[in-house]
Each structure stands twice: as structure tokens, then as C-alpha cells.
Amino acid sequence: MSDTTIKPRIEKAPVLERITTALPIALVPVLAVLGFVAIGDPAAWLTLTVAGLAMGLMIFIMASGLTVVFGLMDVINFGHGAFISVGAFVGFSILIWLGGWTASSSVFLNLAAVFLAILVSMVATGLMGYAFERVIVMPVYGQHLKQILVTMGGLIVAQQLIHVFWGPDEIHVARPESLRGSIVIGEAAIEKYRLVAVGIGVALFLAMRHVLKSTKIGLLVRAGVENGEMVEALGYRIRRLFLIVFMVGSALAGLGGVMWGLYQETITAHMGSEIMVLVFIVVIIGGLGSVEGCFIGALLVGLLSNYTAFLAPKVALVSTIALMVIILMWRPQGLYPVVKAK
């Protein structure tokens, strides 16, 4: 067999491919520039941009698990918000319990308290994800309508359980000392906590990318999103892989819940289902199953929400829905359509 008979005609494809891959990424700076033009005031713009990135990254953390869960097993989990709420409540319980540390002026004790709160909450929501997958999701593989009903049922049960354990009222917790206040750059005041949220979000995105691109389990996830049957035919138990992904996704939702709670300094049993509107928008904009798309979608939604909240508060939520409609008109499968071979 000689190479000449099978010369590929791919010389041109990569360039085009690179352009179409890069286009969605360019939307983020484009939106930032548009925001700058519309807002006019550099200080206000900087504050809003950091706020938008922080919000977007927190949504990304909550949404990333959901999109992979959908991509891998075609499971629509309307109960995902439960992990956000439970994560927030567990995390806040730890913060209240460690009240001495959070009130202390030691940065180390402050951060240790937050770290512990996040850790415990992620373990708790990860385990809850295990139970949720085994009991609620597993019996309804491949049946979308039942998935919607059953996972919504799971969400309601989880919300009621929060009321049972923590009572019906919302809970307030002030952020630890060192995460309060702002840094002033020129005339712009940037909340410290938002910078922390941006840092965690970016670090997490990079870590996820690394896992997906360079580890065997990441390869399996990407392969499974495209063609689960073939992954099984190669000898891998995709259900087990899915369970792991489901648990990780749940734990990330829990992390997002703690971070969002610290951002608002108030948590309720319904916070998860409220944020889920934005989470679903982000997942749809990004392309169901795509982590990269989810990341870009989250940044776009975060920025746009903050810009419009400043420019025209009444249209804030409408604007994100309009963004989704526009993007779907451009790319009906989302920014990064995931190839499905089913």
C-alpha cells in the first residue's frame, strides 16, 4: 500500500477549522469592547467587567458538570440545582461552625475556613451525586421525559430536605474578613472576592482542560460523548465512567453553590433552581456536551448580565435569553457542537 494512493485532501481544512474554532472565543473580547463603548466610563466598565467575569466563572463551575453529564449519557438532569443549594448549605454550616476562624483577622485562618467549607461541601455533594445517580437517574437511562420528571422530583425532595435540616429561612453569612472589601485601581473599585472567584474559575477550567486533553479518563469522556457504544466495544464500562463524571459534576455544583453563596452572602433552598435558568442558558449556548463552549457561554452571559444591569436594569435577564436566541440562530447546535455518532 503506497501513501500516494491515499493522499488526503486536508491541506485547506485546518485553516478554516482554526478560524471557526477561534470565532466563538473572539466573542468574549468583542462583547467587552462593545460594553466599553456603551458604558463610556472606564472605571465603571472595569468594575462591571470583573464582576461579569466572576459571575460567569461561577456559573461555569456549576454548569460544566451538567454539560458533560448530558454529553456522555444523554441525561437531562433537572435536579442539578439541588447540588448547588445543598453545597451552599453544607459549606455555610462549616463556615458558621468555624465562626472564630472567619472572624479572625488572620488571612490564613480565613482561607482555611473557606477551604474546609468547600472541601466538605464538595465531598457531601459528590456523595449525594452518587446516590442520585444510582437511585434516580440509573433507572431512566435513555428516557428523556422520565428523566425530566424524575430529576425534578429529586430536586423537590432535596429542597424539602434542606428545609428539614436547616429550617425554612434563608441564611446569612458574612464573608471572612480578608475576602471583604475592594481593591482600588485608578477610579475603579474591584471587590476582592470577585478576583478570588475569577482565579478559582480559571484554575478549574485549565485543570479540566488538562484532564480532558491529557489523561486517559479525559480521553474516555471525550470519546464517550461522541460515541458511547464504541467506547464500550473497546472494553470500557461507560456506566462506571458516567457515575464518576456525575459525582464530579455534582461536587463542582456544590463548589459553585458555596462560591455563589459567599458572593451573595445569603443562601436559600431555592437558590440552586433559580441559578439553573442561567446554567441552562450557558449549557445551550456552549453546545450540549462541550466544556469549552460552556466556558465561553458562561463568560458571555456573565459579562452581558452585568453590562445590561448597569445600562438597562429591566432587560438584564431578557438580554441573556436574547443572546441565546442570537447564538442559536448563528449556530443551531451552540458554539461548539459536539459531534454525535448515534
Next chain:
Amino acid sequence: MKEPLLTLSGVHTHIGPYHILQGVDLVVPKGGVSVLLGRNGAGKTTTLRTIMGLWQASEGTILFEGQDITKLPTPEISRAGIAFVPEDMGIFTDLTVAENMTLAAARGPLDPDRLEWIKTLFPPIRTFWESSAGTLSGGQKQMLSVARAIIEPRKLILIDEPTKGLAPAIIKAMSDALLELKETDTTILLVEQNFSMASAVGDTVSVMDDGHIVHAGEMAELAGDARMQERLMGLSLEAHQ
């Protein structure tokens, strides 16, 4: 008759409301290439998918090396030593050729000697090692799909129409590769509509129609008997030459 490696007895498969396989009896002897022929829609792909556990047989048994694999989940069937090259090739287009191969080596790291042999068998695997598998041509994807199936030693490989839509030169390359593969102790069950290819590589042959096996015997016998070919497969063979 050589000892059987795979035996299907009275296998029925339903897909939703449709009764597709209606009592398939098929024996794949150990060693060599067994060809499964039949017109479009006869149930060849369904047979391979049922063996692989991707469809569940509703009745009948599938024995592999004497072990009942009828109810085993697909990953277990794969681990028992059966590889599958599906009709649509099942390439992970989002991954590189290298990553496709890495995943195919499910039981450990890539064996460098074996990989070298595969790269000689299918040169594009070497040329496009770091390329995204989605950019490969149809023939190259087909080679990758077969390469994945043989990256680890297998007892049985199920290959579904590897020459579909390929140019003659690549068909030749593919059948050369299968002939070489035959020399290893791998058994191949090949679904093929291209009769010249099928008769070139096949040792035994079974012909399917309407969810049944309607003929089983030596390939040489069928290849030498034009009237039998005519009777068993009608015009479908010429149409695919």
C-alpha cells in the same frame, strides 16, 4: 471441521417492535476468515451487533470458546477477546489518531512492536499519527478502525463492510492487510458485499437472508459455482462489484 470459536444457535433479535434476526445459526471456526454475505437489510450488521452485545438477543445462545456470552454486557464481551469494526467505523473524530489508538489499547500501554507492525500495514496511521481523526479520508478512517481493533491481540475480530465506498486501490490494501492478519492467530468474521474481496480472503462463508442463515459452507465452493451465487444472492453481487 475445525473446532468452533463462536457459535450462534437460534438467535433472535428484536429492535423495538421489529423482529430482525429470526433464528440465526452461525458457526465461526477457529482461525482464518469467515465471511458473512447477504443482500442489503438481510441482518448482517444486526448479527454482529448482537454478538457484541450492542443489541440483546431475545432468544437463543451465543457461545464464545464454549462460554455463554449471550447476556454479557458489551465491555465484558470485548474483554473476552472480541473486537468490533462497525459499519460506520466508530472513529472518535474529536480525538487524534494517536488518542484513538491509545484508547483502543484498553488493557495497557501501546505495545511499540505491535504498533510498528500496524503502521507498516496501514501507513496513514504513521503519517497522520498526530492529526485529528476527523480530518482523515474515508479510507484512512477505515484503516484506523481496523487498526484499533488489532492493536491488542484478539481472538476474534468482527468487521462490518470495510470496503464500503472505498476506491479499488484501497480495497486492495485492505484485503492485503486482512490476508496478513490471517497469518496471526486471529479469527476474522467479515461482513462483505464485495464478492471478489470476500472470495479472495474468505475461507468459509455464510449467506444471510431475511434474518436467517440460508447457506453455510467453504468459500472455494461458492466462489467456483456461479449458479449457486446467483441463487443465493441474486443480482446484489454484481451491483457491488
